[in-house]
Amino acid sequence: MGKLTRILSTAALSAAIASVSLTAAADGTTNWRMATPWSGGPWLERDAQSFATHVRELSNGSINIEVFPGGTLGSALKVTDSVKSGVAQVSHNYINYDYGKDQTTALLAGHSSGLTPEEFMLWMYKGGGAELYEQYRLDKFGVVAFPCSILGTEIFLHSNKPVRTLEDFKGLRLRTSGAWAEIASRLGASTVVLAGSEIYSALERGVIDAAEWGSPEMNRPTGFQDVAKYVVLPGIHQSGGVLECQINKKVWDGLNPQQQTVLRDAAKLSVFDSWLSSSYADLKAYEELKNGKNEIVRLDPSFIKAVYEETTKWEDEYAGKNEWFKRVLDSQRTFKKDMQSWPEYRLQIGVSEL
Template sequence: MHKLNRIAISVGLAMGLASASAVAEAADRSWRMATPWSGGPWLERDAQLYADRVNQLTGGSIEIEVFPGGTLGGALRVTNTVKAGVAQISHNYINYDYGTDPTAALLAGHSSGLTPEEFMLWMYEGGGVELYEEFRRDVFDVVAFPCAILGTEIFLHSNKKVETLEDFQGLRLRTSGAWAELASRLGASTVVMAGGDIYSALERGVIDAAEWGSPEMNRPTGFQEVAQYVIIPGVHQSGGFLECQVNEDTWNELSEEEQEILRLAGKLTVFETWLASSFADLDAYQELVDGPNEIVHLDQSFIDTIYEETEKWEDEYAADNEWFARVLESQRGFKDAMSRWPEYRLPMGGIER
């Protein structure tokens, strides 16, 4: 599906055509991009970056206008907005469609232990991106591919100190998706609520704890102001992806070269967002370390229990869902191959200098 030589030729031509002839043909297509995001880096950086790269690589023949969540349809129903043609394209989180098919959790990222870097390797060299596009077309009738990376999240912003499985029992936890199921199985009392409601719920004691995103994503929420403990590592979401979806009719109107360029723009912005978000996380996490919050590390026995429960959960869904089984088999095969990695590669950030 991904013909690298043709991509290289297409990109070279696209860049070269950013000249008078390309300008004359600019904005042949004006697309609307639906998103779930009301603001922040996912809207203002990641979605806009993809739109800019498409415009650049097509020599201006496709212009994409990015819309905040809720302006083109339901913020959590972006897939329907694209499928119906209200928007030609989206910037989305596949896990919002978890209720339709839990395979979405494997492709979005869950408590599998795959880091962002491992996820990228599996996606682009281990067959993940082909499975991703085939799954979206088969089950949801949209064309989709990764176009941004998700960093490792903070496990909890919490008003209750959590280190062990025992501490987790009865915790009133705001979460969503696959982790809502797994956390319940591990003894938490889970609550699903919109991101905009989390701050006040923590402040008023409606919930004990919440998970949301990486240090960069959590910084502007102010959760650290109303929750004493910052609990790490984010084993519930060790890495993952955001996606771009294209309406099938819109996609079929494109030439094969244009389709390849849209995919390439996604791959490029995955790399660029990995650079930007990883670097921003360093500064955001340092603020937490230097601030008044207490940093709490999960006990290894609790982490091991999370991974054991995750495997049981995966096996249960794989037994009844062919797509889930296909993606899980691919990811587990990749993880087996990666088991040799520590033998010859140094850990990132783990060497004393």
């Protein structure tokens, strides 16, 4: 009887969710639910909410988005499924969580390619990246999606061992994920995939030697610096990237062109907002690391070269067997060639002396 009650309760909950899906309130406002993978922190409380705020303001209050933390509207790592099924009308998500289904996601999320946050924005909005992003998501996953937040350059490692050279890296028990797990393994590391909530204890107990997670702003609250002596830079494994907003295809098709433009513009504004906020927050967070008890270690240029060479081999292999991967990769490589003259006339950010 208890089992039947649970089934009926679940059915009632599902019906309740469906009843508010895509419905307009008495005042004409359309209410949407936003699924996210984030349990808290800047990506939930700042970036996802920023998109919701921009949508409300640009739509003159006609579209209201309620942001839900990870796990509330389905699995935190299967947000795409929640949006595609209609459990959520919209999401704030990381495309690389779908890496197991198609490796092209790594190129769009950011990987060890050398694209900085600023280059990602230029490629997305002037180099055709945003159009490719939207076409790819719709073709391969059946959802409408576009860039919604920019990701800063990550810390390469919080580590209990100093890592400078390729020889130091070989045999390192490393927590990572996605494309970098493949490339790092090819370079000799022993990679382990762990949830973010498990990294601190794994470092503290010596289950792993090192871990990568995010930029200084994202890593500071984790406390990794308290259980790992070395902070290894620069983050060549993730020099930049983006988060996305997804829209259910049926919901998208029900919008008029002006409303669709509102959503794209809100996402673009959110990218700019996130770049400003995260870039500035990273400055303070890094200064705290630098002035704290940790030792800052910088990678040897020969190791950085080895990473980029192995990344190119990895890219070429997938491009040879995945049409979408090749299409996105060709676009990024063309863009990087176009950017080669940039240092010839632009001063480096943060350099006070010539």
